[in-house]
Amino acid sequence: MNGSTGSKWIRRPGGCAVALAAAGLLIAGCAQQPAAPPSPAAPPAPAQAAAAPAKPAATAPTPSQTIDPGILETLDRMGSYLRTLQSFELKTNSDSDVILDNDQMAQFSRWATMKVRRPNGLRADIRDDSGDRKILYFNGKTATLFDPDNKFYATVDAPPTLAEMAKVLSERYGIELPVADLFDWDSNRIDAKAIKSADFLGYAEVDGSMTTHFALRQEGVDWQIWVERGASPLPRKLVITSTTEAARPQHSVLLRWNLAPKFGAGDFEFKPPPGAHRIVIRTTEGKVEAPGN
């Protein structure tokens, strides 16, 4: 799995130079070794690194235009691992850039608790920094969006799987789940064709856990993901940068996992409380879908 990219030095913030050793070995090492804090002084390059790692960082490293196959392998392992989780509760904290009309960025935050019970149970409680709350329910047949404050809810037909439901909510209704990519990662292999470049940026601590930090580039989006090292290759942080916008707005998500959640009996079924009103919902095309249609 040795790539032909040789060694590249990339200086991480904090001045710690990290050798990108020839492809696979280092990345494979990321995944299997127990979490150990990297020594900043010693390059973690395994003996197999073909090129001499002595290039000084002063000769500016060229941007990677290649895909480190070890990264794709780690991401596929992450997806496979996610697939094995029959139930989980994921808490997320997101910060998203909005572009103002003077091209200035403003950042808004939200928090979500997402309960998933495979194959087709999902409940997301979302709260944003304005205090607005929404609860999304999915039961394999319908998806319901409920606002506990004004008690309006809308229910739509949904496909039977989490991944398809996420896609329909996004494309048809403009509703994004807190980590919308989660159900693509755990249902598909990473599409290497879509990826223009992928770099390993070293080990990083996120929320107390050691992770491998990857930076990838695709059409219209640069993204970074921090995958937990060790036995549970979970995504711990995600940063998505929109490159179609000159202002390059970012969306970042911190993920906290509970792999042994306790669910209530009615968690995934929406029961309209007294005073709740079912209302219509607009599609992204502007069509209005009314109850009973």
Add this chain to the structure above:
Amino acid sequence: MKNTSGSSGMRSTVAACAFGLMLALGLGYGGDAHAQREVRGGARTSVNHNVAANRNVNVNENRNVNVNANRNVNVNANVNRNVVVAGRPGYNNDYHPVATAAAVTATAAVTAAAIGSMTRTLPPSCAMTVVNGITYQNCGGTWYQPQYAGSQVTYVVVNPPG
């Protein structure tokens, strides 16, 4: 800047004096609209879902910082691509199709709203009514239909039902 009067416990403004923005601030802060900032786009929130290029431009996460005016520069007002988050209280997140945007001003929107225009906040004194199973808000003769657009409830001016 925080809202120093008015709605208790709720942030009515975008905390942003530190950013040097001139924001139209929530009712109760200053009230008058002066230089305002509008939202013209935002970050996509998914690697795999970016449904149409123009939706990026219109990622109006309904955190429109307009207070009094509704000159939202959304190009596709129908394509309200949300990230499951609401506008901040105190913001009059009106948005209109481009064609009518110029015609509607802040105060006029309430009293002479065009059929089909949308608003995030209702005028005072509305009565919720259900007609033929559809919920409406009747606000002094102007009928609004609450609709989910993305994950936000918006109110669309409609002809009186029934």
